[in-house]
């Protein structure tokens with residue numbers, strides 16, 4: 430009962446991007462079977478299903494489905510050897526269309542692409558090379574696709590050269606697998622060589638690089654493999670975006686947990702020490718060096734707990750904005766995570782979210798920072814902008830009253846106060862890329878702080894007035910408060 434409700438909710442949220450070829454018309458297996466004799470043996474007809482289906486646990490069936498989908502709907506020739514990761518086309522297309530939305534959103538300036546030509550970097554393109562093939566054929570984008578394994582490079586190149594109409598747009602780049610990036614502290618040398626099978630470490634301590642992120646929290650789970658972006662992106666290169674479907678898992682056992690599908694996948698493709706959390710943390714590390722050489726840095730994230738962790742890492746390294754989306758396919762959810770270091774663009778008027786209740790989590794707080802400190806920071810944040818506030822220590826709330834001018838003051842000054850260290854002009858832009866037109870007289874809201882578990886607090890805001898003009902103002906101010914608190918409490922020392 431609970432399960433079916435949950436499933437229904439997911440289905441209601443919508444599982445497929447509206448621009449996706451398959452959003453209105455799911456693949457027609459009967460038609461494909463009639464057109465492609467090689468696909469026929471895999472198609473099952475049963476009175477239990479309204480439409481013909483395939484055995485999702487059969488690698489040969491899922492690979493043949495991908496081949497015919499790419500051929501029939503995308504005019505692409507494609508193949509992978511046995512056991513390599515087999516992509517699901519509708520699902521991978523969702524990521525491409527989300528990137529398309531990000532690139533056309535104008536939240537950050539388009540400083541990179543020339544003459545409307547979009548150039549992307551696919552980290553770990555795999556033997557299947559699926560993202561460059563889809564991005565080039567659907568949208569005319571150019572790509573560099575990187576990978577570490579010989580088999581991925583060989584087959585990605587084959588998949589590119591068997592499609593001469595787009596081959597010029599895709600470069601496959603081998604990452605030197607013997608050029609392991611140094612490991613940040615956490616792993617014992619012994620564990621390192623066992624887990625990665627690539628790192629040749631004597632029993633001596635490895636010299637540690639000074640990195641802007643503090644990874645102590647994920648002890649023993651750090652990425653110690655070959656370079657990811659730094660050392661692979663060339664000195665003179667700029668990209669509109671990078672994308673990545675990272676090795677999600679820490680072990681092959683974990684990778685094999687879903688017996689309901691067979692998409693293949695070798696250990697090199699699916700597993701890395703520390704799993705996706707460590708791999709994406711390395712992308713974040715690299716992005717702090719490469720900054721404006723990419724308009725958007727993005728990655729797929731497989732676990733919600735990792736998504737939360739990575740978002741708080743991002744605010745800690747001074748990004749100007751973070752965007753997320755949920756990709757739902759069947760019963761599986763994945764998340765898209767995007768960030769940028771470019772200054773936000775000032776815009777005139779875009780509708781704002783009109784919410785009366787908002788909340789966010791502050792995670793990874795140090796021991797000395799409890800609910801009371803955060804509450805005090807909330808009060809001084811608003812007092813600093815001249816708003817009238819009352820702190821109630823027994824209910825752990827701050828009641829705030831703001832006039833139109835007070836709100837203006839927050840929007841005009843906030844970025845100067847909280848983001849002194851980043852290259853960001855004060856604008857009226859919110860993290861959602863919207864701007865505010867105040868048409869209310871006074872705003873009353875309550876901020877409450879709740880302890881969840883040690884080191885994690887929930888901050889809630891509730892609007893006391895009920896008109897929608899106020900709720901637009903409240904949404905923006907609450908987002909500004911969130912940025913300020915994250916900046917104050919979630920930034921780790923360099």
Ligand SMILES: C[S@@+](CC[C@H](N)C(=O)[O-])C[C@H]1O[C@@H](n2cnc3c(N)ncnc32)[C@H](O)[C@@H]1O
Nearest residue numbers: 553554555575576577655656674675676697698
């Ligand atoms: C989960 S697979 C994704 C393959 C393909 N992009 C897809 O979506 O199906 C992850 C890929 O990352 C590659 N990989 C692992 N470490 C890498 C690194 N440091 N740089 C580039 N690729 C890497 C693996 O060899 C593997 O092909």
